[in-house]
Amino acid sequence: MSTGGARPVDVPPGYVVGRWRVTGYLGSGSWGSVYSGEPVAETELPDGEPGQVALKFLPPSVGTPGRRALLAGVVERERRFSASADHPALIRTIAVETAVGGAADGATVLVMERAVGNVRQLLDGRPVPGAERMLAEVCSALAHMHGAGWIHGDVKPGNVLLLADGGARLADFGVTTELDGTHGYVPRLGSSDHLPPEWWSEQVGVEGVMLRPTADVWAFGVLAHQMLTGGRHPFAGATPHARAMNAQSYGHSGEGLLIDEGIAEPWRDVIRDCLAPDHASRAAFPARVVADRIDGLLADPGGLPRVRRCVRPVPAALVAVVTVVTVAAIAATSFALWPGSSDETPASPSSARAGSGTARGELRPGAAVPAQYRDAIRTAAHACPAPEVTPALIAGVLKEESGFDPDFADPATESYGIAGWTPQVFHAVAPPSADYMNPTDAIMAAGDYLCGLDEEFAKEHLPGDLAALTVAGYDTSTAAVAAARGVPAKAAAFTDSVLEDASEYGV
Numbered sequence: 001m002s003t004g005g006a007r008p009v010d011v012p013p014g015y016v017v018g019r020w021r022v023t024g025y026l027g028s029g030s031w032g033s034v035y036s037g038e039p040v041a042e043t044e045l046p047d048g049e050p051g052q053v054a055l056k057f058l059p060p061s062v063g064t065p066g067r068r069a070l071l072a073g074v075v076e077r078e079r080r081f082s083a084s085a086d087h088p089a090l091i092r093t094i095a096v097e098t099a100v101g102g103a104a105d106g107a108t109v110l111v112m113e114r115a116v117g118n119v120r121q122l123l124d125g126r127p128v129p130g131a132e133r134m135l136a137e138v139c140s141a142l143a144h145m146h147g148a149g150w151i152h153g154d155v156k157p158g159n160v161l162l163l164a165d166g167g168a169r170l171a172d173f174g175v176t177t178e179l180d181g182t183h184g185y186v187p188r189l190g191s192s193d194h195l196p197p198e199w200w201s202e203q204v205g206v207e208g209v210m211l212r213p214t215a216d217v218w219a220f221g222v223l224a225h226q227m228l229t230g231g232r233h234p235f236a237g238a239t240p241h242a243r244a245m246n247a248q249s250y251g252h253s254g255e256g257l258l259i260d261e262g263i264a265e266p267w268r269d270v271i272r273d274c275l276a277p278d279h280a281s282r283a284a285f286p287a288r289v290v291a292d293r294i295d296g297l298l299a300d301p302g303g304l305p306r307v308r309r310c311v312r313p314v315p316a317a318l319v320a321v322v323t324v325v326t327v328a329a330i331a332a333t334s335f336a337l338w339p340g341s342s343d344e345t346p347a348s349p350s351s352a353r354a355g356s357g358t359a360r361g362e363l364r365p366g367a368a369v370p371a372q373y374r375d376a377i378r379t380a381a382h383a384c385p386a387p388e389v390t391p392a393l394i395a396g397v398l399k400e401e402s403g404f405d406p407d408f409a410d411p412a413t414e415s416y417g418i419a420g421w422t423p424q425v426f427h428a429v430a431p432p433s434a435d436y437m438n439p440t441d442a443i444m445a446a447g448d449y450l451c452g453l454d455e456e457f458a459k460e461h462l463p464g465d466l467a468a469l470t471v472a473g474y475d476t477s478t479a480a481v482a483a484a485r486g487v488p489a490k491a492a493a494f495t496d497s498v499l500e501d502a503s504e505y506g507v
C-alpha cells in the first residue's frame with residue numbers, strides 16, 4: 001500500500017543504484033519501500049529491458065535479533081524467487097542490486113518492471129473491470145509456481161500489480177517458499193484476510209508455520225470474491241481479525257461462507273471450491289485445475305460469466321459508519337503473529353505484530369478494574385495479535401467510556417453500555433446476535449474494533465505512538481486519525497486519560 005508515513009527505506013530522487021536512478025516514490029509495504037526509476041544511461045538498455053522500472057528497497061537487517069532474522073528471511077526469499085520467477089503473469093525482476101551509500105546503504109534492491117498500480121486500489125465497491133481475465137492470469141501464475149515447487153504465500157489484491165497494457169502480475173515474494181514434498185515452512189507472516197482456516201492451528205516449528213499450495217488456492221478464492229464484488233470479503237466481520245475468526249469457525253462447521261449473489265453462478269462455483277473449508281477437500285482443486293476451469297469459462301462465450309453489480313445494499317444510516325470501518329476492513333492488511341518471547345518481538349510496533357498471549361499490559365492484581373469484567377477484558381485482548389491492544393488498554397477504554405458501568409447511557413453522544421458503543425457502529429462491527437448493553441459482547445467488540453484500528457494504522461505507518469492512535473481512532477474514526485496524521489485534537493484528552501489508566505492498570 002502506498003503510505004504517506006515513515007518509509008522503511010527513504011531515498012531521495014537521483015539516488016543511483018546499479019544502472020538505475022531513482023525518479024520518485026511509489027509506496028511502502030511492511031518490509032520495504034518502492035521507488036520509480038530509470039536507467040542512468042538509456043543507450044545502454046539491453047534488448048527487451050523496460051526503460052521505466054520500479055526499485056524495491058529492502059533494508060539491511062536492523063532491530064532486535066527476532067526482527068533481523070525475519071527481515072533477512074523476507075529479503076532472501078524475495079531475492080531467490082524473484083531471480084527464478086519466469087511466467088508472463090509473474091512480475092519480472094530484471095536485476096537484484098545492493099545499495100551503496102546514503103540512508104539506504106546495504107539495502108537489497110529488486111529492479112522490476114514497473115506497474116501502474118495494484119488491484120487493491122481498484123476495490124471501490126464495484127466489480128473490477130476485466131477481473132475475470134486478470135484472475136485467469138493470476139491463477140495461471142499460481143499453477144506455474146506450484147508446478148515449479150513454490151508456494152506464493154501472500155496472494156491478495158495489493159500483490160496483484162497492473163501493467164500499463166492492462167495485464168496483471170502477481171508480485172511480492174517475501175513469504176514465498178519452496179515445497180519440500182507436499183508443503184513448505186514460512187514465518188508467521190501473511191494477510192489474515194487471505195489465510196485459510198487451518199493455518200491458524202498449524203504447528204509452528206523452528207522453520208515457521210507449515211504452508212501448502214492449498215493455502216494459495218484459498219487466498220485466490222478470497223481474491224476472486226473481492227475482485228468480482230469490488231472488495232467484499234466472503235466472511236462477515238468489520239475487521240480482518242473478525243473475518244479470520246469467522247473463516248476459522250467455517251473451517252470447523254462448514255458454515256458462514258457468504259458468496260455474494262451478484263457474482264455469476266460459474267464463478268460462484270469456482271470460488272466455493274477454492275474456499276473448501278479444509279486442506280483435504282481443497283486439495284481436489286489444485287491451482288492448475290482451477291486455472292483450466294477459468295480458461296474454459298473465458299473461452300466459452302455461452303458460459304461466460306456475467307458479473308452483475310453487488311446486490312447487498314448498505315443501509316443508508318450506516319453509510320458514514322461503514323465508510324470509516326471499510327477503510328480498516330478492506331485494506332488487506334498484512335500482519336505477522338510472532339512467537340511470544342519478548343526478545344523476539346520487533347522493536348517497531350508499526351511493522352510488527354506480537355503473538356497472542358503476550359505478557360505485556362496484563363492487569364495488575366490490585367488494579368481498580370472490576371473483577372467481573374476481567375476475564376472478558378483478557379479474552380478480548382488475547383484474541384488480538386497486536387501488541388498495543390492489551391488488557392490494560394481495553395480496561396482504560398472502558399474506564400473512560402463508562403467508568404465500567406454496564407448500564408451507562410448518554411443519548412446526547414449516542415454512547416451506550418460499558419464500552420460506550422454507538423448502536424449503529426456496534427451493529428456494523430459485531431455479530432448479529434451481540435448486544436452492546438451486554439458487558440461481555442461490548443468488551444469483545446471493543447477489543448476487536450481496537451485490534452482492527454491498530455492493524456490499519458500500523459499498516460499506514462502513521463507517525464506517533466500506535467497505542468495512542470488506536471485509542472484516538474476508537475474515540476473518533478479511522479478517517480479523523482488519518483486526516484490528522486496523528487491523534488486529532490478532539491481526541492487528545494480521551495486518549496491521554498486512557499493511556500494513563502492503562503499504565504496504572506497494567507504490569
Ligand SMILES: Nc1ncnc2c1ncn2[C@@H]1O[C@H](COP(=O)(O)OP(=O)(O)OP(=O)(O)O)[C@@H](O)[C@H]1O
Nearest residue numbers: 001002027028029030034054112113114115118334
Ligand atoms: N513493480 C512495481 N511497480 C510499481 N509499483 C510497485 C511495484 N512493486 C510494488 N509496487 C507498489 O509499491 C507499494 C509497496 O509495495 P510492497 O510490495 O512493498 O508492499 P505491499 O504489498 O503494498 O504491502 P505488504 O508488503 O505489507 O504486503 C505498493 O503500492 C505497490 O503497489
